Structure formats: structure tokens, C-alpha cells
Amino acid sequence: MPLHVVSAILFSPRGGSAHVARALAEGLRAKGCEVTLLAGSRGDLDGHGDARRFYGDDDLRAVDFGPAIASDDPLAYTGPSGTAPMHPSFEDRPGAIDRVFAALDDEAYERQVAAWSRELAAAGAAEADVLHLHHLTPLNEAAARVAPGIPVVGQLHGTELLMLEAIDSGVPCWPHAAAWAQRLRRWAQECTRVVVAEGAVARARDLLELDYERIVPLPSGVDTDVFRPQLVDRRAMWREVLVERPRGWRPGGGAGSVAYEEDDLGPLVDGVVVAYVGRFTAVKRLPLLIEAFASASEQTPTPSGLVLIGGHPGEWEGEHPVETIARIEARGVFLAGWYEHARLPKLLCAADVVALTSSREQFGLVLVEGMACERPAVATRSPGPVSIIANGTTGWLTADDSKDTLTRALAEAIGNHAERARRGRAARGIICEHYTWDAIAERLAAVLEVVAAASVAP
Numbered sequence: 290m291p292l293h294v295v296s297a298i299l300f301s302p303r304g305g306s307a308h309v310a311r312a313l314a315e316g317l318r319a320k321g322c323e324v325t326l327l328a329g330s331r332g333d334l335d336g337h338g339d340a341r342r343f344y345g346d347d348d349l350r351a352v353d354f355g356p357a358i359a360s361d362d363p364l365a366y367t368g369p370s371g372t373a374p375m376h377p378s379f380e381d382r383p384g385a386i387d388r389v390f391a392a393l394d395d396e397a398y399e400r401q402v403a404a405w406s407r408e409l410a411a412a413g414a415a416e417a418d419v420l421h422l423h424h425l426t427p428l429n430e431a432a433a434r435v436a437p438g439i440p441v442v443g444q445l446h447g448t449e450l451l452m453l454e455a456i457d458s459g460v461p462c463w464p465h466a467a468a469w470a471q472r473l474r475r476w477a478q479e480c481t482r483v484v485v486a487e488g489a490v491a492r493a494r495d496l497l498e499l500d501y502e503r504i505v506p507l508p509s510g511v512d513t514d515v516f517r518p519q520l521v522d523r524r525a526m527w528r529e530v531l532v533e534r535p536r537g538w539r540p541g542g543g544a545g546s547v548a549y550e551e552d553d554l555g556p557l558v559d560g561v562v563v564a565y566v567g568r569f570t571a572v573k574r575l576p577l578l579i580e581a582f583a584s585a586s587e588q589t590p591t592p593s594g595l596v597l598i599g600g601h602p603g604e605w606e607g608e609h610p611v612e613t614i615a616r617i618e619a620r621g622v623f624l625a626g627w628y629e630h631a632r633l634p635k636l637l638c639a640a641d642v643v644a645l646t647s648s649r650e651q652f653g654l655v656l657v658e659g660m661a662c663e664r665p666a667v668a669t670r671s672p673g674p675v676s677i678i679a680n681g682t683t684g685w686l687t688a689d690d691s692k693d694t695l696t697r698a699l700a701e702a703i704g705n706h707a708e709r710a711r712r713g714r715a716a717r718g719i720i721c722e723h724y725t726w727d728a729i730a731e732r733l734a735a736v737l738e739v740v741a742a743a744s745v746a747p
Contacts (some may be wrong), residue, residue, distance in 0.1 A: 292322045293413075293416070293417050294323065294420075294737060295327065295417040296310065296317075297328070297423065298424065299424065299426040299428050300328075301329040301330050301331045301338035301339075301354060302337070302338060303338055303601055304448075305567075305652075305655075309509050310326070312509075312512070312726045312730075313730055316731075316734075317733065319727070325412050326348065326350070327352065327408060327409065329373065330351040330353050330355075331353070331354040331355060331358060352404075353373075354372070356368050356372050358375060363375035364400075370408070370411060377389060377392075377401070379424075380452075380571075381461060381606075390426075390452065391464075393469075394464070395468070398472075402434070405427050405428050406434050409431050409435050410435045410436075414435055415438075420436065420439050420442070421442050421444065421733075422443050422480075423444050424444075424445070425445070425449045429441065429476035430472070430476070441480045441481060442480060442482045442484060442505075443477060444483075446651065447486070450489070450493065451572060452469075453473055453497075473497070480503070481740045482504075483497070483499060483503060484507045484733070485504055485505070485651070486508060486673055487508050488651065488652070488671075488672025488674075488676040489672050492672065507732060507736075508677075508729060509724075510724045510728070511654075511657045511725065512725075512726055513721050513725055515634055516658045516661035516662050517634070523639050526635065526636070527558065530625050530636070531553070531623055532553075532554070536627060537625055538624070543603075545626075547624045549623065553623075555592065556593055556594035557594040557596065559592055560591060560592025560594060561702075561703045562593070562594050562640040562641050563641070563642045563702070564595075564643050564644065565596070565599070566659075567599045569606065569609065570605070571607045572648055573646065573647050574648060575646070577646050577669075577692060577695065578595070578646040579595065579613045579614060579617070579622055580619075580692060581695040581699055582595040582619070583617055583619040584692070584696040585700040586703070589704035592621075593703045595623065598628060598633075599626075600624070611624065637659050637662045638662050640659075640664060642665060642709065643659030643664045643665075644666070644667045644668065644699070645666065645668040646668065648671055649671050650672065650673040650674060653673040653674050653677060656674060660678075660683060660684070660713075660717060660720045664713055664716070665683060665684040665685070665702065665709055666684035667695070668685070668687070669686075669695060670689045679719070682712065684716060685698035685701065686698075
């Protein structure tokens with residue numbers, strides 16, 4: 290009999306964890322597992338948060354946040370099967386519809402658990418061999434209530450650890466922080482196994498008070514047939530993305546509120562392009578990246594541009610990139626807006642370098658995707674990038690909080706074509722050897738099979 294897995298993620302698709310959830314569900318199916326995927330969904334972001342569009346209809350149970358969003362209080366919404374109150378967030382963004390978990394009281398928590406208990410039951414959780422739950426969320430409590438005899442393998446994606454670190458530091462002072470910290474730790478300890486990125490094992494152990502033997506190190510991966518080096522008409526690509534169909538946005542504006550003229554595209558057509566892909570959250574430290582790029586571009590005669598790909602309209606923390614650009618009068622920095630995952634390979638191939646300046650980055654999927662396209666990486670030292678990049682061989686690693694060393698690395702990457710090419714080729718070789726989804730799904734399938742077998746052993 291094939292292994293029956295119910296995999297679940299509370300959030301609508303918008304970040305790296307959704308890509309991981311989709312790839313692992315597809316990979317487990319390819320390994321012969323029966324996988325039902327339960328996921329949140331919203332239709333108010335030009336389709337970008339639509340679970341059916343993102344995951345496909347292959348044994349998917351989508352939970353619609355639309356009715357909650359349309360209600361007077363999205364977090365207080367109660368509705369029929371197939372809906373749920375708006376999901377909270379591990380990030381605290383003033384005015385955002387998805388408030389931080391640690392600000393929710395017990396009543397709001399119970400609404401989340403009740404809705405997701407119903408949805409897990411409808412997805413067949415009680416009949417599964419094993420549950421694969423992404424993040425630590427009310428899904429964990431729901432699983433304990435509706436499928437108490439089914440083992441749970443939890444998979445962390447880093448954002449839950451960031452919120453827990455913020456709670457432990459006491460800043461900010463969320464009103465229900467202690468209760469949520471206790472819940473996250475309890476949920477992790479109730480998992481039979483906890484999957485984490487290879488660079489975050491010690492951090493997860495210490496924050497969640499876990500035994501080492503219950504932690505499974507597992508990287509994220511990439512489809513190397515999709516993410517591969519390919520020729521791209523750069524002028525046409527950047528003209529479409531930045532001039533003809535702009536999606537960049539500024540605070541208070543929607544997609545397309547930041548746009549460019551074709552005369553602005555010179556650095557992207559004739560120069561070296563540095564690409565960032567991701568959300569506009571504080572941990573990504575985009576002001577540091579923009580400032581370091583501006584300094585690097587002044588230190589080398591080679592024309593260059595920095596393209597920021599990502600950021601859901603209206604979602605950002607700290608200083609918005611538009612504000613950073615204005616503050617330092619940076620030139621050659623472009624906001625491309627959010628694009629679906631299927632567009633990323635060509636966007637990355639229209640660049641020369643992929644950059645990531647996160648602090649406490651647990652993995653860094655975009656690094657792997659860019660490196661698979663033979664684009665070397667420039668990143669600050671945090672657990673994820675350190676485990677992926679071989680400094681001097683497949684990219685550049687710099688001191689975590691040093692603008693000067695980041696500037697020097699960017700300047701070298703921009704100014705040295707031969708070195709970019711050498712490190713790019715080496716990068717793809719490493720990715721093809723260690724980071725394919727097929728290999729990673731096989732490792733996860735083995736973990737799930739062992740956990741499921743142990744739960745029925747006499």
C-alpha cells in the first residue's frame with residue numbers, strides 16, 4: 290500500500306515555504322506516496338495568493354480566506370466548510386490584514402483551531418499514515434484534536450523561529466507573546482520529527498528545546514531542468530518587466546505605481562545585473578543591499594543595475610526600497626514587482642548575479658535557484674547561505690553586518706566577468722549534485738515512512 294500523507298500549510302501561497310510545500314508534495318507523489326495537500330487561499334492579489342492556481346488541483350483542498358477578508362473583522366470570521374478566518378503572520382506589519390500571531394488572544398486562537406480542525410478532518414487527516422505540517426501554527430493543535438493517533442512530521446521555514454526570538458527578546462511587547470511561545474514549543478515537541486534547513490539545526494534545537502535525534506536536517510531544492518542557464522533577450526525582458534507591464538509599487542500604491550522609461554534601462558542591457566528575489570521584510574535587509582550596491586557601483590567602471598524582484602503590494606517592513614533609494618539618491622536600482630515562480634528562471638537568466646543580504650536566513654531558496662542558472666551568489670553570512678555557498682568557489686560570502694565587505698564583494702562580482710563565469714559554472718555543478726527536488730523528496734519520503742511504520746509497530 291502506498292504511504293498516505295496529508296500535507297498542510299496554513300498560509301496562502303506568497304513566499305518560499307509555499308514553493309517548498311508544492312515541490313515536496315509533487316516529489317512525494319513521484320515517489321509513490323498518496324498526498325493530499327491542504328492550503329490557505331486568497332483571490333484578492335491578482336491571483337498570486339490563489340492556491341488552486343499555485344498548487345494545481347491534484348488532490349488539493351483549498352481553504353478560502355476571501356469571505357473573511359470581505360468581513361468586518363477578518364480574524365473574527367466564522368464560516369462554512371472550505372473557509373477560515375484570515376491567517377495570522379509571524380511578522381508584525383502595522384495595518385496588515387494578517388496580524389502577528391503573538392497579538393491574538395485565546396478566543397481568536399480557538400477560532401483558528403476550530404476552522405482548521407474542520408478542514409483537516411475533511412482532508413482525511415484521521416485516515417492518513419502521517420501528517421506533514423509546514424511551519425508551527427494552529428494546524429498543529431488541530432491535528433492533535435482531530436487525528437490524535439496520527440504521527441506528525443513538522444517542517445520549519447524560519448519565520449516561526451524569528452517570531453520566537455523576538456518574543457524571547459521582549460521587543461516588541463506583544464500582548465499574548467508568552468502564550469504563543471509556549472504553544473510553538475509544545476507543538477514542536479509533540480512532533481515525531483522536525484525537519485529544518487541544514488544551517489538551522491542548532492538554532493531550532495535551542496529555541497524549541499528539542500532533542501537532536503528528533504531533528505531532521507533537510508535543504509530545500511530546485512528543478513534543475515527548469516532552472517538552468519538559457520539565453521534571454523535582456524532588452525526585451527527588462528523592457529516588458531519595467532516599462533511595458535510594470536509591477537513595481539510604492540507605499541500606498543498598487544502594482545505598476547513604480548515604472549520606468551526605456552532610456553532608464555541602459556545599465557540592465559549593457560551592464561552587469563544584480564538580482565534580488567523575495568519579500569520586503571525586515572530580515573531581508575534591503576536597505577543594506579541597496580546602500581552597498583550604490584557604493585559598489587561607484588567603485589567600478591562597469592555599468593551595473595540592481596533589480597528587486599518581489600514584494601507583494603502593500604506588504605513591507607521597515608524602510609521601503611523606494612524610500613531607501615530616495616534617501617541615498619541611489620541610481621540604477623529598479624523595482625520589478627512580484628512574479629510567479631514560473632517566470633523566475635528567465636528573470637534570473639536576465640541577470641548576472643543573485644544577491645541575498647538576510648540576517649538569520651534559514652536557507653535561501655533563491656540562491657539555489659540562481660546558482661542552478663549559473664548565476665553566482667553574493668550573500669551575507671547567515672546559516673542558510675553558509676551551508677549553500679562555497680566562498681571563492683560558487684560565490685561570495687561576506688560578514689553578516691558589514692556594509693564595507695558587502696560592497697567589496699559586489700564590486701568584485703560586477704567588475705570581474707571571468708570570475709563571475711567561473712563561479713557560476715561551479716555553482717550549477719554543486720546544485721545539480723546536492724539540491725535537486727528528486728533527491729530531497731526521496732530523503733523526506735524515507736523519514737515519513739519510518740515515522741509511519743513506527744506508529745503502527747506492535
